Amino acid sequence: MKEQKKAIAQSKKFSLPELVWLGFNYTCGIAFTSVYATMMFSEVDKTGQFLGMHMIWIFLVEGLVAGTCAWAFNKLSQVHPAGNGASYIYVRTNFGKFWGWLISFLQYTTLPIIVTSQIVSMIRLNFVGSGTFLDTKDMLGNWANLIWDAIGIAVYMLVSCTLFLGMRLLLKRYLNASSYIKWGSTGLLIIALIALFIINGTSAWDVNASSKYTTLNPTNFSIAFTSCFFFFLGFETYATIGKNVRNPERNIGRSIIWTMALAIIFYVIVTILMLGAIAGAFTNNPNLQIFRLLGNHVGQWIYYAGVIIMLICTISLKANAGMQNALYSGAILEPFAVEGLMPSKYQELNKDGIPFKASFLNLIITFIFAMIWLFIPDIIQGATGGNAVFSYAAITGEASLIMIIIYSFVIMVALKLGFTKKMRVKIWEMIAWSLVLVFLIWQFVQFFVDLGRSYHTAINQLNTDSSKAIATIVSNTLEIAYIVGVIMFAVIWYYTYYWKKYQARLKTNPQLQEALDAPFTVTDDWNYVVKEIQTELDRYLVRNQKIYQSQDNSNYQDAKHIRQEAYQSEGDLQEPVETK
Template identity: 25%
Template sequence: MTGRLTRRQAVGSLVGEAEGSSLRRSMGVTQLTLLSVGATLGTGIFVVLGEAVPEAGPAVVVSFVLAGITALFSALSYAELAGMIPGSGSSYSYAYATLGELVAWVCGWCLILEYGVSVAAVAVGWGQYVNELLDLAFGVTLPETFSAPPGAGGTVNVPAALIVVLAMVVLLRGAKESAVVNTVMVTVKIASLVMFCAVAFTAFHAGNFRPLFPLGAAGMSAGAASLFFSYIGFDAASTAGEEARNPQRDLPRAIILSLVLVTVLYVIVAVAALGAMPWKHFAGTEATLSEVLVRSVGGGSLWPILLSVGAVVATTSVVLTVQYGQIRILFAMARDGLVPPLFAKVHPRTGVPRANTVIVSAFIAMLAALVPLGSLADATSIGTLFAFMLVNLAVVLLRRRAPQASRTFRVPLSPLLPLLGVACCVYMLTSLGADTWIAFGTWMVAGLVVYGCYGIRHSKLGRQTHEPAQESA
C-alpha cells in the first residue's frame, strides 16, 4: 500500500504527455503573462489598502515590496518547474514527479479548493461591484432577493451565477479566443489603475509619508502578511503549458514578468493613494481608491464610476482566468486516471475539454448563487499556500533526483531560495484562523475519501506498474 501511495511519475513521461497533448497550442509569452496578470490583479487592489494601511501606515509601500519578494521565492520555483515540466497540471504535476501520488492528489485537491471556491467568491464580489456601479451611474440597485444567497438576506445570487456562465461561454470558444478577451480586460483594468494614479498624484503631499514607519517594523510585517494574498494567481500561466506555443521558453518568462508587473502597479498605486490621503483616514474604508479620489480630488461621482467600471472588469478577468486554470488542472488529473476520464475529453473542433468546462462552470455557478461563502473563501488561502510549499520542495528534490533533466530556467541560490519559500508559506499558514483550518480539514477528509474510492483504483500509473506483474504471473 505504501508503494501505491508514493509511486511517482517520471519527468520524461510528464514531458512526453505534454508534447503529445490534444489541446491546441496558441499562446505566446504576452498572452501567458496577461493570463497570470488577469488572475492576480483583481479586486484586491481596489479594496486592500483599507485593510493594510491601518496596520502599516505609510510603510505599506514597503509592505507591498516585502510581500512581492515573498511571492517571488515561489514564483522562481514555479518558473523552473514550468519550463522543465510544461503540462497543464501545474503544482499537481510537479508533486506527482517528486512526492508521489498521494501528495499529488492532496495538492490537486488543494488546487480545486483554491480555484473553485475563489472563482465563486470573486463572482459574488462581481455582483456587488455591478450593484455599486448601477447605484452610482443610475441610482438603482438589484433587489436583494436576486443578488444575495440564502442566509445573506436573499434567495439566489443571480449576478454571481451569470458571470460564471458568461465566462464558460468564452472558454468554450477556445484558448486563443479566451486569451484575446482576457487581454482586452487586463488592458482596461490596468488603464483604470493608471488613471487613478494620474488623478491622485495631482493631490500628492510628501508630508503624508512622515514618519514612514509610525507603527514600527512589526506593523510593516503585518501589512505584508495581509497583502501577500493580493499576489495569489501569478501561477495561472503554469496551467497553460499545453496551450503555449513554446512552453519551455515562455512559461518561466510569463510567471516572472507577471509578478514584476503586478508588484510595480501595486507600489505605484499605494504611493499615489497615500500621497493623496493621510494614512489615518484609511481606517474603515471599503471602496478605498474611490474614497481617496472623492476626499482629495473631488469630481463628484465621475471617478468612483470609472473605478467601479475598472473593478467590474477586473473581477470578470479573474473569473475567466481562474476558471480556465481549474479546468486545466482537472484535465491533467483525469488524464492520470485520478478523476473520471470525461474531464480529459477534448472537443475536436475547438480543442477545449468541453464536458469538463460545462461541469466545472455549473458547479461553480451553483456555489456562487446559493452559498454564503464567508470563512470558506478564506480556505482558498490554505490551498494556495500548500501548493506553493510543495512547488518549492519539488525544486529541491528534482535537483537531486533529476539533475540532468532539461531546465530552461534555474532558481538561483538553490536550495536556499526554495527553502525560504517553504518557510514563508509555513509562516503564512500559522497566521490563518481556526475556522479556516476546520474548513480545510473537512475538505481534505472528503478528498481522501474520493481518492480511496476512485483515484487509487483507476490511477493510470497504477495500471502501468501492475500490468507487467500480471503478465509475468
C-alpha cells in the same frame, strides 16, 4: 520546405517582451486595493490592521517569494514533460500518486474561492460600503451583503452559461478586448490618484505615516502576506511553457524576473499613491473612493463619471473572468477522469474540444461553494446585525493559504532533485528555495496561530459584543473547515474510489496503467543544455570573425561543425537557422 515550416512555428512562439506582457497582464490587476480596508483602517467597520507604510515593503517581500517559487516551476519544467497541471506533474512524479492527487485537488479547490472573490469584487464592493452614491448599506441595512451577493451569484452564473449556449466566438472576441478595458480603467485610476496626491500635498501621507496608522507585528504581517500573496498567483501558468517560447533557456528566466519586478513596481506605486491620496480610513472599494474625494476638489462631475466608468469596467472584467473560468475549469477536472480519479464521462469532449460535462460539474460545485462562502455568512450577519463575516482580504487569504501548501510541495520537489543531482541547480538557488520554504511554512503555521488567538478573543467577547464575536467565530470556523474538509475528502476519495480501480486495473489492464504512468518521469534536460551550447558557440563565432577579420580559420570551422551538431540535438527547442 522543412525550414519554412520551422520558421512559421517559430513565428508563433512568444518572444521575451510578449512573455513578460503575458505574465504581467495575467498576474496584475487593480482589484487588490480592496484589501486596504482590512490592511489599513476601515471607514465602514471602524477596524483594521493599521499596517500603513509597511504595506510598501511587504509587497517587495511578496514579489521576492513569488518570484522564487516561479523560478522553481521554471527549473522543474525543464526536466518534466509538458502538460496541464504543472504542480500535479512535478509532485506526482517525485512523491507518488497520492501526493500528486492531493496537490492537484487542493489547487482545484482554490477555484471556488477565487470565483467567490470575483463575485464580491464585481458587485458587493461597489454597492456596499463603497462610500459613494452607489452605496446601499444604509438603505438595505444588515441584509445588504446578502442581497448584492445573491445578485452577484446570479450574474456570474448567467455569464458562465455563455459557454453552454455556444457563444465561444463571442467569448474570444471579448477576451481580446478585456486587456484594453483593464488597463484603460487602471490608467484612469492612476491619473486620479496622482491628481489627488498633488492636491493633498503631504497631509494624507503624514496621517498614514503616523504611529496610529502604521504598526507592525507578526499577526498583521501574516494577514497582509496571505491576503496580498493572492495577487501574485498565476505565474506557474506561464513559467512552464518552454516549448512555446523563443530561446526558452534564456527568455523564461528573464521573463520571470521582469514580470515579478514589474508586478512589484506596479503594486508599490499604486500603494504609495493610495497612501498619499486617502488619509487613514479606506472604504471597501478605494478605487471608487478616490473619485469621490477628487470630486470634492475638482467638481462633482468627475466623481459621478469616474465611479460609473470604474463600475462598468469592474463588472466587465469580472464577467470576462467568469467566462474564462467556465471555459477552462473543465480542463482542470479532465485529467482526473483520464487517470481514473473521476468517472470517465468527465473526459468526454464536445465538438468544440471542451469537456462539457466536466465544465458543467464545475459550475455546480462553484455555485454550491459560493452559497457556503457567501450566503451562510450573509444570513448570519443579517440576523445578528454585526459586520460582514468575511472581508475581501479574508477570502483572498484563504486562496493564498492553499497555494502556499502547493508551492511548498513544488519547492520541496526542486530541492529533492537538486540534492539528488537530477536537475541542474546552483548553490544560490538551493539557498533561496530553502529560505522561501521555511518562510512559507512559518506563514502556514502563523495563520492557524492567529486563528486560535482570534477564537479566544471572540469567545471572551460573547458577553460584551456578541454580534462581532459570532461573526469572528463563524469566519474562523469556515476557513478551518474548508481546508480540513477538502484534505479529508481528497484522502477518503483516493482510498475509497481510486485505489480500488487502480488495483483492479493493475490486474486486468496493466498496459493501460503503464501508459498512464509513462508521462510522470524525470527527463534529462539535454535539449536545454545543447541550446546553451549553441548560444555560446554563436557568441564565439562572432568573436572569432572579429579577431580574424572575417577570414576563415580552423577554429571557426570546428565551432560551426559543433554548433550544427548541437542544433540538430535541440528537439522541441529547435529554431530555424537565420539566413544572412
